Amino acid sequence: MKPKAITYFFADDGRIPNHPTLPLLLYPGAAKNEPNQIEAIFNQNNWRNSWINGVFDYHHYHSNAHEVLGVQSGFASIQAGGENGEILELRAGDIIILPAGTGHKRLKASTDFKIVGAYPNGMHYNLRVGKQDERPQALEEIKHVPIPETDPVFGSTGPLFDLWK
Structure with a gap:
């Protein structure tokens, strides 16, 4: 049985670019x-x-790296995609993969909330907050982040390869 993946596409909102082609x-x-x-x-x-x-x-x-986040304990409401994005209710065991440029923010969390973050091939990541002066460079960086060689959960198989083309 194939693992289940839910996709979310976000448009550039003028502040948070999100990714032009890849879904969360x-x-x-x-x-x-x-x-x-x-x-x-x-x-x-x-x-x-x-x-x-x-x-x-x-x-x-992060404009220079994709990011995976996995909830280790507790729960949280995470808004993805910027101010007009989706609110994701995440619980222990849930995993989200954020393509480069995809905005995210914690709205609320349980006191025991812990999340694990990682990057393909151990890439170093930057931190962007949607300032206009960072935008031109960020848009250029997003275009050059390669598709990962592996799915962070399923390795050489998994939904990432079907959904990130």
């Missing part, structure tokens, strides 16, 4: 049986430069 991917409950192993799963699939923490409470994005 939500893998609901993909790690619900092993939330404490999320970082190891990402790392074994060559999504590295990982960390465990929370999500900023302001809109931000």
Whole structure:
């Protein structure tokens, strides 16, 4: 059985560029049986430069790298795509893959909320917040971020390869 993925496409809102062609991917409950192993799963699939923490409470994005986020514990409401984007209710075991340029912000979270973040091939990421002076460079950087060689959860298989073409 193929893993389930839900896609969300976001338009450029003039502040948060989002990605022009790639959707955000939500893998609901993909790690619900092993939330404490999320970082190891990402790392074994060559999504590295990982960390465990929370999500900023302001809109931000990374223009030079895709990012995967996996909820290790608790729950949170994350707004993706900018001020007019979707509110995603994430729980332990849920995974989201954010293509470069996709805005995200924590709206609320449980006190035990922890999320794991990682990047394909351990790429280093920047932090953009939607300032007009960063926009021209950010738009150029987004265009040059390659499709990952592996899916962060399923390795050489998985929905990413069907949905990110």
